[in-house]
Every structure is written in C-alpha cells, then in structure tokens.
Amino acid sequence: MSAACRAPRSPNRSLRRSDRSRRGRATLLAAGAAALALTLSACGSGGTSGGSGKTNFITSKDGISTAEKGDRHDAPAIDGETLDGEKLSIDDYKGKVVVLNVWGSWCPPCRAEAPNFKKVSAATKDDVQFVGINARDPEKGPAISFEKxxxxxxxxxxxxxxxxxxxxxxxxxxxxxxxxxxxIDRDGKIAARSQQPLNEEKLRKMVDPLIAEK
Known part of the structure; x- marks a missing residue:
C-alpha cells in the first residue's frame, strides 16, 4: 500500500442522517472498494506500468517510473498563483529540468520528504528548478507555515x-x-514520476540523469 495520503474531506461532502439508508451504505462500500482497487493497482506495478502496452514507461522496484527520451509526452500548462501571490508558469523554466512536487501541509509523508527536497534543490539549483504544487489546503496559512x-x-x-x-x-x-x-526534462517533456515520499537518494535518481541530458 502506498505511503501517499489522501486529502481531507471537505465539510460539504458529509452525509445527512436522513440519507444513511441501506442503499446509501451499499453505495459507499462500493465506492470504497473501487478506490482501494485503484490504489492497489497504482502501487503494485513493478514492470511496464499501466499494463496496456501503450504507456511506454517503466516502473522500477523502488516505485520510480521513467520514460525514454523518444517516448516522453509534452508536459501540460502548469501555471497559476503561488502561495506568495505571484504569477508562475513552468514554461518560464524551459531549458532547465523542472521538479514538480505535489504536497499538502496536512500530509505526514509530505513533511517527511520536505528536508530532502530542500537539500537536493539547493545542490542542483544551477540546472534544476523545483516548483511545489500545494494541493487541498483550504487556506494558504498552514501551507506558508509548512514552507517556513x-x-x-x-x-x-x-x-x-x-x-x-x-x-x-x-x-x-x-x-x-x-x-x-x-x-520534466529540459525540452518540457514528462520524464519521470514517483507517487511515494522520496528520500534524497531516490530524488537524485530521478533528477541526475536528466541533468546529464545536455
């Protein structure tokens, strides 16, 4: 089972007492089973990921998925407002390797990996731009405190x-x-992914080969 954590439920998704019927419980059980199946499928792959032959990427035993240079897809437009209120687009970093880390202040594995991201980002700053995606934090305050x-x-x-x-x-x-x-590689293509918290060694394993692609 993956160490990744799920976002907290938002208040408006809670069930009313009047809806807790036998049919409602059955629906919830079915949804939970489907979510569990998805999690097991995502975390259990160890060879060619996806199982369809159309993905063209490989997942190693440590959970890191990589794509060969000729098989990489273009990264989508990732832009918006930062926690500091500034505008940012990863297109501004073309020519550098870009590391996108999806995290939340409420997520214990995110706290565990944060020191490793700080260390590697400082060590590779000439070639790599790190960008966080703070997800599922209803307010900026906890996320800003996390970064500090x-x-x-x-x-x-x-x-x-x-x-x-x-x-x-x-x-x-x-x-x-x-x-x-x-x-994301220097050409703006998706080159590697991990869906687990990373230590320094695994993070360097994802980044270093792309730095060398000059």
Whole structure:
C-alpha cells in the first residue's frame, strides 16, 4: 500500500442522517472498494506500468517510473498563483529540468520528504528548478507555515481544489496521489514520476540523469 495520503474531506461532502439508508451504505462500500482497487493497482506495478502496452514507461522496484527520451509526452500548462501571490508558469523554466512536487501541509509523508527536497534543490539549483504544487489546503496559512518550518526556498503554486493534477493527460506519467513528484526534462517533456515520499537518494535518481541530458 502506498505511503501517499489522501486529502481531507471537505465539510460539504458529509452525509445527512436522513440519507444513511441501506442503499446509501451499499453505495459507499462500493465506492470504497473501487478506490482501494485503484490504489492497489497504482502501487503494485513493478514492470511496464499501466499494463496496456501503450504507456511506454517503466516502473522500477523502488516505485520510480521513467520514460525514454523518444517516448516522453509534452508536459501540460502548469501555471497559476503561488502561495506568495505571484504569477508562475513552468514554461518560464524551459531549458532547465523542472521538479514538480505535489504536497499538502496536512500530509505526514509530505513533511517527511520536505528536508530532502530542500537539500537536493539547493545542490542542483544551477540546472534544476523545483516548483511545489500545494494541493487541498483550504487556506494558504498552514501551507506558508509548512514552507517556513522546513526552509523551503522554491515557489509553490496554490491549488486548493487539486485541479493542476488533472491537467496531466491520462496514460502519461501523471500524478495521482499526494505526495507525488513529476520531473520534466529540459525540452518540457514528462520524464519521470514517483507517487511515494522520496528520500534524497531516490530524488537524485530521478533528477541526475536528466541533468546529464545536455
């Protein structure tokens, strides 16, 4: 089972007492089973990911998926407002490797991996631009405090509804969990993905080969 965590439920999704009928419970059980099946499928792959032969990327035993240079898809437009209120687009970083880390202040695995992202971002700043995607935080305050607590110096797009993740085409190395990390090569193509919290070694494993692609 993946160490990725799910976003907290928003208040307006709670069930009314009058709706807790036998039919409602059955529907919830069916939905839960479907969600569990999706999670197991996403976390259990170890060879050719996706199982359809159309994905053209490989998932290693450590959960890192990579695509060969000729098989990579164009990254979608990822832009918006940062936690600091500035406008940001990853198109501004063409020519550099871009690391996109999807995180939330409410997510324990995100806190566990944050020091590793701080360290690697500082060590690779000449070749790599790190960009966070802060997802499912209803307010900016906790996310801003998170960045201060861990000394995160790179910007994060504020995405309270999690919509930026949906811009990635299905069947590509699209992020599906929080935390997720996607690495985009110098040509703006999706090159690698992890859907688990990363230590320093695994993060460098994703980034270093793309730095070398000059």
């Amino acid at each position: 607590d861990y000394g995160i110096g790179y910007p994060s797009l504020y995405d309270p509804m999690g919509r930026l993740m949906l811009r990635f085409p299905k069947g590509t190395l699209n992020p599906q969990f929080i935390p997720s990390t996607v690495v």
